[in-house]
Amino acid sequence: MIKPNIINLRSVFYLIMALFILKPLEGNTQAIEWGSPQKIKNKNLFTQIIGETSNGLYLLRCKNSDFSAEVIIEKYKSNLSQELSISLPLAVNGLVERVLLVNNELFVFISAKNVSTNTIDILAQKMDENLKNVGGPSVICSFPVAGYLERRKIQVKTNAAKTMVGIMFLTKGTEANESKLNLYAYQGATQQIFGRQFSLESTHKEVFLTAFDIDNEGNAYVLLDYPKTVEKGSVDSRAFFLYAYYPDLDKMFAYELGGQDQFIEELGFTVNNFNKTIAVFGFYSVAEGKDVNGYFYNRYSIITKETLLRFQSLVQPEILEKLLPPKSEKFPQGLDNFYIRKIIPRSDGGIMVAAEKYTRVEQRYNYYLNNMPMEGVRVIFNYDDVVLWSVNSDGSIHFTDVVRKKQSAVGEIGNAGVAIIPTQDFVHILYNSDLDSDGNVMLHSINYQGRAEEKVLIKNTSFNISLVPSEFRQVSANSLVASTIRDKLFTLVRIKF
Amino acid sequence: MLNLFRTNTLSALIAFLIFSILIRLTGFIIDIPLYIQSPTPAAQFVLNWMHQYAPLGWQSALVAALLVILQAFFINFISNSQQVIFKDSVLPGLFFVLLNSIYAPQQLLTPQLIANTFLILLVFRLCFLYESPNPIFPVIDAGILLGLGLLFDPDLILYLPFILLSIIYMTKFNVRYLLVAILSIGVPLYFLAAFLYVNGNISNLLEALYYTIDKSYFKSLGITLEKGYIWFVILPILTFSALQIQTNFFRNKVKTRRLQLMIIIMVPFGFLSLLAGDYGFELALPYLSIPLSFLMANYFVRTSWKWIKEISLFLILAAIVYYQYLMKN
Numbered sequence: 001m002i003k004p005n006i007i008n009l010r011s012v013f014y015l016i017m018a019l020f021i022l023k024p025l026e027g028n029t030q031a032i033e034w035g036s037p038q039k040i041k042n043k044n045l046f047t048q049i050i051g052e053t054s055n056g057l058y059l060l061r062c063k064n065s066d067f068s069a070e071v072i073i074e075k076y077k078s079n080l081s082q083e084l085s086i087s088l089p090l091a092v093n094g095l096v097e098r099v100l101l102v103n104n105e106l107f108v109f110i111s112a113k114n115v116s117t118n119t120i121d122i123l124a125q126k127m128d129e130n131l132k133n134v135g136g137p138s139v140i141c142s143f144p145v146a147g148y149l150e151r152r153k154i155q156v157k158t159n160a161a162k163t164m165v166g167i168m169f170l171t172k173g174t175e176a177n178e179s180k181l182n183l184y185a186y187q188g189a190t191q192q193i194f195g196r197q198f199s200l201e202s203t204h205k206e207v208f209l210t211a212f213d214i215d216n217e218g219n220a221y222v223l224l225d226y227p228k229t230v231e232k233g234s235v236d237s238r239a240f241f242l243y244a245y246y247p248d249l250d251k252m253f254a255y256e257l258g259g260q261d262q263f264i265e266e267l268g269f270t271v272n273n274f275n276k277t278i279a280v281f282g283f284y285s286v287a288e289g290k291d292v293n294g295y296f297y298n299r300y301s302i303i304t305k306e307t308l309l310r311f312q313s314l315v316q317p318e319i320l321e322k323l324l325p326p327k328s329e330k331f332p333q334g335l336d337n338f339y340i341r342k343i344i345p346r347s348d349g350g351i352m353v354a355a356e357k358y359t360r361v362e363q364r365y366n367y368y369l370n371n372m373p374m375e376g377v378r379v380i381f382n383y384d385d386v387v388l389w390s391v392n393s394d395g396s397i398h399f400t401d402v403v404r405k406k407q408s409a410v411g412e413i414g415n416a417g418v419a420i421i422p423t424q425d426f427v428h429i430l431y432n433s434d435l436d437s438d439g440n441v442m443l444h445s446i447n448y449q450g451r452a453e454e455k456v457l458i459k460n461t462s463f464n465i466s467l468v469p470s471e472f473r474q475v476s477a478n479s480l481v482a483s484t485i486r487d488k489l490f491t492l493v494r495i496k497f
Numbered sequence: 498m499l500n501l502f503r504t505n506t507l508s509a510l511i512a513f514l515i516f517s518i519l520i521r522l523t524g525f526i527i528d529i530p531l532y533i534q535s536p537t538p539a540a541q542f543v544l545n546w547m548h549q550y551a552p553l554g555w556q557s558a559l560v561a562a563l564l565v566i567l568q569a570f571f572i573n574f575i576s577n578s579q580q581v582i583f584k585d586s587v588l589p590g591l592f593f594v595l596l597n598s599i600y601a602p603q604q605l606l607t608p609q610l611i612a613n614t615f616l617i618l619l620v621f622r623l624c625f626l627y628e629s630p631n632p633i634f635p636v637i638d639a640g641i642l643l644g645l646g647l648l649f650d651p652d653l654i655l656y657l658p659f660i661l662l663s664i665i666y667m668t669k670f671n672v673r674y675l676l677v678a679i680l681s682i683g684v685p686l687y688f689l690a691a692f693l694y695v696n697g698n699i700s701n702l703l704e705a706l707y708y709t710i711d712k713s714y715f716k717s718l719g720i721t722l723e724k725g726y727i728w729f730v731i732l733p734i735l736t737f738s739a740l741q742i743q744t745n746f747f748r749n750k751v752k753t754r755r756l757q758l759m760i761i762i763m764v765p766f767g768f769l770s771l772l773a774g775d776y777g778f779e780l781a782l783p784y785l786s787i788p789l790s791f792l793m794a795n796y797f798v799r800t801s802w803k804w805i806k807e808i809s810l811f812l813i814l815a816a817i818v819y820y821q822y823l824m825k826n
Contacts, residue, residue, distance in 0.1 A: 042713070063711075070713055089719035091777055092532040112532035115544055116554045116605060121530065133721050136824075139530070 030443070030457060031496040035080030037489035044072055047483040047490070049473035051101040051162075055129040056083060057481060057492075058106060060099055068095040073131055080481075080492045084131050091125055091137045098156035100189075103163055107189040109156045110137065113145060120148045122156075122167065124189045138190045140167075147171030147180065149204055159214045160273050165189050166214035168222060170204050171197075179204040183220045183245055193218045194247040202226035208238075215271045219302060220245045221278055223269050236263045236288075242280055242300070253305055257298060258284070262312060265292045266338065266355070272345035276302040279351045281343055281391065283335045284312070291334025293320060297395045299349065308349075311395025323387045323402050338387060342420040344427060346448065349393030352427055354420050357384035383407040383416040386429060388446060399450035403429055405442075415485070417469040423478045423497045430457065430482075430495075432466045441467045441484075457495070463487045499806055503798055505577055505585040513573075513587040517566050517594045520814075523821040524558020524604035531557070531605045532777075537705045538693060539648035540608035547606060554605070561606040568617055569593045572790055575617070579624045581756050581791055583749070588794035595813060596786035596793075599727060600779040600820050608649040609774075613783035615646035616653065620787060623660070623759060626667035627752050636664055636674050640681025648685055651709035652773045652781070657682065659766045663759050714773040723824065724779075727816035730809055735789065738796035763788040 044061040051058060057080070061072040075084040088096060094112025101107075106127040114121045123137035154169040167184040179200045185193040200207055210223040221244050228239040240257040257280060258264045267282030280298045285291060296312040315335070324333060338355040345351055359382045367374055384406055390398035407416035419430040429444040433456075443457035458465050465486050472482035479496040501512050523529065536544060547557060569590035576582050576589040597603055597610075619642040625635045639660050646653040657679070664674050693699040742757050749757065767785030774781040797806055 070711075087713060087716040089717035091719055091721075092530075093534045093774075093777060093780070094532050095534060112534060114530045115533050115548070116529060116531045116557065118548055118552065121532070133719060135721070135723075 032458065033080060033494040033496075034486075035076065035492035035494075036082070037486055037491045038082065040490050047468070047471045048099075049471065049475075049481055049483070050099050050106070051473060052078075052475040052481065053101060053104045053129075057475070058099075058101070059483075059492075060088070061085075067099075068097070071096050071099075073099065073127075075129075075131060076492065080494060086131055089127075089131070089133055091133055092123060094121075094123070097122065097154045100156065100158050100165065101162060102158055102165055102189045105189075106131075107165075108137075109165075109167075109189075111154055114142070117142070118145050119143060120145055122154065124165075124186075126189070140186060140190055140192065141182075141184050141195060143171055143182065147173075152204065155209075155212050157213065159216050159218075160271070161216045163188070163216070164193070164214060164218055166212065166220050168209075168212040168220070170200075170207060170209065172204055173199060177201070177203055179207055181207075181222065181224075181243070183222070185214055185218050185220055185247065187218070194245075194250075196245060196252075198243075198252055200224075200226060210267060211269055213269070213271050215276075215278075215302060216273045217302070218247055221269065221271060223267065223280065225264075235260070238264070240264050240267065242269060242278065242298075244278065244300070244302075244305070246305070255280075255298070255300055255307065257282070257296070259312065261286045262294070262296065263288055263290075264296075265336070266340055268340035268343050268353075270343040270345050270351065271302075272349075274345070274347055275349060277308065277345075277349065278302065279343065279345060281340065281351060281353050283338060283340075283355075285334065286314070292336045292338070293334040295335075295389070295391075297351070297391050299393075309393070309395060313395065315397075319397065319400055323385075323400055325385065325404075335387075341386070341418060342422075344420075344422045346390075346393075350398065351391050352422070352448070353389040353391065354386055354418070354427070354429065355389075356386045356418055358382065359384070378410060381409045381414065381416065383409070383414075383418075386418055386431075386444075388427070388429075390448070390450060401446050401450065401452050403431070403444045403454070405431055405433070407432070414470075415466040415468055419467065419469040419472045419480070419482060421472075421474050421480050421497070426497065428497055430467055430472075431469060439466060441465060458493075467493075499588075499797055499803075499810060500800075502588050502591050503584070503586050503800070505573075505587060509587045513569075513591055513594075514566070516591065517569060518562070520594060520598045520817065521558070521562040521565065521604060523598075523601060524561065525555045527601075527822070528554050529558075529601045529604055531602050531607065533607065535705070535708070536608050537648060537651060538698070538701045539689065540611070540650070541701070543606075543608070543611060543649075557605045561604060561610055564606070564610055564614065565594055565597045568597075568614060571617055571621070572787070575621050575624065576791060576794065579621075579756055580750070580753050581624075581760065582795050582798055583745075583753075584798050586794065586798050588798050589790045592793040592797070593786055593790035595817065596789055597783055598821070599782065599817055600724065601824075602777070602779050603782060604821070607780050609780045610783055612646040612649040612653055613787070615642045615649075616656065616784060617787060618642045619646070619656070619660070620759075620763070623663045623667065624756055626664065627755055632664070632668045632674060633677055636660075636678050637681045639663075640678040641684055644682040644685035647682065648689055651705060652714075652770055653784075654709065655714065655769050655773060656766055656784075659763060662762055666758065666762075667755055712773075714769065716772055716774070718771060718778050720778055724820070727813060727820070730812045730816070731789075731793070734796050734809060735792050738792040741799070742792075742795060760788045760791045764792075 043063050046062045046065050048060040057076040071088040073088045092112045094110040097109045097111050099108050108125040110123045119142045121139045122141040124140050125137040126134040128134050156167050165186045169182050171180045173179045181198045184195040207226045212222050214220045225238045225240040242255040244253045262284045264284045269280040278300045283292045284294045294314045299309040337359050339358050340355045342354045361380045363378045365376050386403040388401040392398045409416040415432045421428045426445045426447050433439045433442045440456045440460050441458035444454045446452040468483045474480045481494050484491050484493050572593045573590035577585045619639045622635045622638040626632050770784040771778040771781045
């Protein structure tokens with residue numbers, strides 16, 4: 001009668017021990033769930049994953065990367081099996097600007113020319129979980145056709161909590177040498193919080209919009225630059241600004257970026273909704289045409305509207321040596337051509353930055369057609385190493401890391417690039433090891449202390465697989481859904497970290 | 498009320514005119530948004546002209562109303578002169594106006610409404626195919642008219658098989674007729690392209706052509722249940738009418754039989770044009786309204802089940818008033 005009790009106690013002990021041993025491993029394992037492979041119909045090669053609700057996962061398919069016309073909307077069950085696939089029903093004749101999940105409801109944002117009023121209307125059309133339109137579309141914003149810029153996309157996005165929608169676009173100014181920055185924000189998708197227009201003293205062709213975001217309070221931020229009249233060569237010929245509009249004050253704050261000996265080459269920003277700050281990070285060179293070997297980190301308070309940190313520094317040569325490929329006379333020894341892909345705010349005020357080396361090469365070649373010499377042009381897009389920076393709240397570098405890769409793609413569609421997914425403990429970087437059919441899907445994970453590991457996430461054994469890094473969506477704190485090409489078929493995959 | 502419209506007298510025509518004006522008043526009373534994306538160069542020309550010389554909403558509604566009423570008179574003329582329906586009446590025109598005035602955006606001038614004029618003329622020319630000693634002329638006319646319509650709405654290309662089917666059905670299978678039809682469709686396009694090329698403005702036309710080739714012709718109808726209520730009344734009427742035509746088919750003359758069949762063949766093409774449009778099904782309704790107006794008139798022209806017909810008409814009118822004045826957007 002006593003023996004079984006001893007065995008039970010031992011079992012409990014072993015079980016507890018096993019749990020302790022296995023626990024650290026559990027943190028860095030991934031579960032992979034596949035959807036059913038589908039043929040790519042009607043050349044709808046591009047996918048945009050809208051997001052996931054309790055009703056299912058929604059995505060768009062299109063023949064081009066614009067997703068503005070001839071768009072197909074699809075609904076998938078949580079096990080990634082397809083439930084519905086229809087052409088996006090548009091209640092008005094217009095262009096799809098964006099399809100978003102706002103408060104777990106599906107909204108289509110359409111821009112359309114209203115010939116009755118000669119205005120461009122932006123309309124929000126609600127859809128139900130069965131992809132049917134609910135009621136008619138609501139006009140949420142209008143502006144005269146005369147100011148409309150056809151080639152400039154109207155940016156529509158949600159805040160981090162997905163409860164608000166922000167709209168930002170440029171329009172032509174009334175004067176020849178000005179343009180207008182238009183900012184709108186909505187509670188839900190249709191209840192306007194504000195709609196403002198600001199004049200910029202440059203033409204729309206000269207204004208470059210880098211990023212736009214809204215925070216969970218409904219404040220809007222735009223990172224932009226335009227030319228400034230300076231003597232060429234002495235200082236940066238462009239003025240870089242973070243514009244922050246606070247609707248409660250009804251004021252636009254312009255924070256100038258850059259400074260003496262700072263020629264900004266690349267920049268980005270992120271909103272930290274946790275400690276109410278905006279972080280702007282970028283790379284610069286000390287003189288025009290010189291190697292990009294400096295970085296700056298500015299932080300601004302959303303509450304006090306003050307500049308909390310303005311930091312700039314040259315990157316130490318030993319760090320550059322670690323990050324960059326071995327020295328070569330052919331390539332610049334700096335952070336030239338590194339493009340910021342993601343800035344992840346840290347809870348302590350610091351940030352983690354991932355930047356990818358991206359170059360575009362035009363190759364000209366000669367060939368003969370019917371004995372006539374012809375010249376062809378091939379554009380090759382190179383996606384190379386990814387550098388990771390962890391920057392402390394005081395601007396100093398906490399650690400750096402590098403993902404070594406060489407990827408080249410011809411044309412717009414590519415399996416090149418990276419998917420960056422921040423989770424609670426790690427920043428995960430997914431990419432294809434080789435872009436041909438023999439490649440694996442690789443996972444580079446780095447924790448917030450700088451410990452990195454690289455492994456094969458999906459091995460190319462029984463099937464050919466390649467991830468499409470530009471077509472992924474983080475659907476929860478620790479999972480993403482991405483599109484893959486598996487044995488030449490479109491297949492969705494869910495990866496849980 | 499229907500008794501008045503069942504005749505083709507002067508009083509019926511006046512009543513029809515008053516009725517048409519009343520049903521198309523919305524555009525004069527409320528501001529209706531109208532969204533047209535990337536119109537063809539010809540449509541763009543008309544819209545620009547309208548914007549320059551008649552920019553107000555009621556002016557667009559006035560032009561649209563005049564065009565619809567003219568088209569309706571022509572539909573009546575086709576019906577009565579070609580004996581599509583067994584009795585002369587103004588009902589085909591009346592239902593044409595009704596079907597073109599269901600939803601608010603239909604009150605305004607659209608490229609589809611202009612293109613529909615050519616489609617009606619095309620139907621008229623096809624009516625002559627059967628009796629014509631030399632069918633090649635109606636075939637050329639029909640092709641050119643479709644070509645003219647195409648300049649305003651490229652989706653009308655869907656009616657090419659309709660012309661070819663009609664030619665085969667109304668005359669005989671002759672490859673020459675089919676080739677002439679196809680070639681004549683290209684004639685207006687050729688002249689417009691030449692004109693635009695000389696003016697250095699052909700890129701818009703090419704863009705429209707590329708888009709027409711590349712686009713999907715099977716889109717979602719995009720109809721909501723609320724917008725669909727009226728069709729719960731119209732669809733049974735159409736079904737009854739089709740059954741009546743089928744029952745009495747062989748009592749008619751050969752020409753009438755062929756015309757009725759042509760009208761029925763036109764229905765699926767009209768439905769396809771609803772699916773093909775980038776502009777919401779409302780604006781493509783004019784195309785479908787041509788065959789439907791004949792079918793509905795065929796049902797209402799008969800005096801049996803008078804009260805049911807009066808109630809049906811009342812329900813249709815009530816739905817139209819709701820869609821035009823009370824429904825949001």
